[in-house]
Amino acid sequence: AQTVTQSQPEMSVQEAETVTLSCTYDTSESDYYLFWYKQPPSRQMILVIRQEAYKQQNATENRFSVNFQKAAKSFSLKISDSQLGDAAMYFCAYRSQRDDKIIFGKGTRLHILP
Amino acid sequence: GAVVSQHPSWVICKSGTSVKIECRSLDFQATTMFWYRQFPKQSLMLMATSNEGSKATYEQGVEKDKFLINHASLTLSTLTVTSAHPEDSSFYICSADSGRYKDEQFFGPGTRLTVL
Numbered sequence: 001a002q003t004v005t006q007s008q009p010e011m012s013v014q015e016a017e018t019v020t021l022s023c024t025y026d027t028s029e030s031d032y033y034l035f036w037y038k039q040p041p042s043r044q045m046i047l048v049i050r051q052e053a054y055k056q057q058n059a060t061e062n063r064f065s066v067n068f069q070k071a072a073k074s075f076s077l078k079i080s081d082s083q084l085g086d087a088a089m090y091f092c093a094y095r096s097q098r099d100d101k102i103i104f105g106k107g108t109r110l111h112i113l114p
Numbered sequence: 115g116a117v118v119s120q121h122p123s124w125v126i127c128k129s130g131t132s133v134k135i136e137c138r139s140l141d142f143q144a145t146t147m148f149w150y151r152q153f154p155k156q157s158l159m160l161m162a163t164s165n166e167g168s169k170a171t172y173e174q175g176v177e178k179d180k181f182l183i184n185h186a187s188l189t190l191s192t193l194t195v196t197s198a199h200p201e202d203s204s205f206y207i208c209s210a211d212s213g214r215y216k217d218e219q220f221f222g223p224g225t226r227l228t229v230l
Contacts, residue, residue: 043152043205045221091157095219100146100211102219104157 002027004094006105013082014113020067021077021108023092033095034068035102036077040088048090051075079110087112117141118210120222127198128230135193135225137208143188144210148219149181152205164191198229 003026013019025034036048051059051068059066063080079086092105117140127133137147146165150158162178164170164185172178180202182194191210195202205226209219 043207043224045158045207045209047218050218099163100219101160101163102148102209103160106157 002029002032002094002096002103004092004103004105006092006108008108009106010109010111012111012113013079015082015084017082018078018080019082019110021079021090021092021110023075023077023105025073025075025092025094027073027094027096029096029098031097033097034066034075035093035095036064036066036075037091037093037104038086038088039091039107045091049077082112084112084114086110116212116218116220118144118208118220118222120206120208120225122225123223124226124228126228126230129199130197132194132196133198133227135195135206135208135227137191137193137210137222139189139210139212139220142210142212142220144191144212145188146211147185147191148209148211149183149191149193150207150209152207152224154205158207161193195227198227200229203227203229 005024032053034051038046038048049061049064065078067076089107091107094103119138121136149161152158161176162170162172164183166185166188170183185191207224208222
């Protein structure tokens with residue numbers, strides 16, 4: 001069975017600084033998707049960034065980028081120029097190509113310090 | 115596009131009653147819908163997968179007689195919590211897969227259930 005591990009329950013970063021959230025996963029599959037979701041206080045899940053496992057190039061979305069290390073099964077999220085609106089719970093997630101189920105990590109609560 | 119709604123957004127009920135939660139894909143047809151449960155300060159746990167016109171597939175440990183799922187059309191799935199008890203109080207989230215955007219599920223805003 002696949003598992004997703006986020007080892008940082010909480011993190012804080014100064015506004016305008018850069019922060020990296022860690023995520024590791026375990027799978028025997030070779031083709032899959034990885035995601036980072038943001039869940040603000042409203043509880044609405046917001047897709048931040050996605051990565052297809054077959055792509056070697058790291059995904060980037062504006063201030064958000066990932067460091068995808070397939071062999072190490074690592075998928076970290078870097079947030080540059082942190083803004084107050086980035087404060088939220090961040091979930092790393094794995095989606096199997098076999099059954100489309102999404103498995104979430106336990107989450108990292110990110111605090112932005114003004 | 116790709117909006118998923120849930121109704122109601124919150125519900126309070128008495129112990130022993132049943133509660134129905136609707137999940138609708140507003141601008142696309144959802145071949146598959148997923149139901150998650152999220153306890154306070156915890157992650158999302160997949161409860162079941164529903165495909166239009168067929169029986170839902172439940173995750174291990176989820177009581178199928180307690181959580182009835184019906185996916186009657188390509189735009190609507192319902193979750194009914196039967197004979198609700200206080201321990202069923204939680205945040206329930208659905209997501210929908212169009213089959214077109216293969217790598218993304220679209221999440222509803224969630225339903226907060228409180229059982230007194």
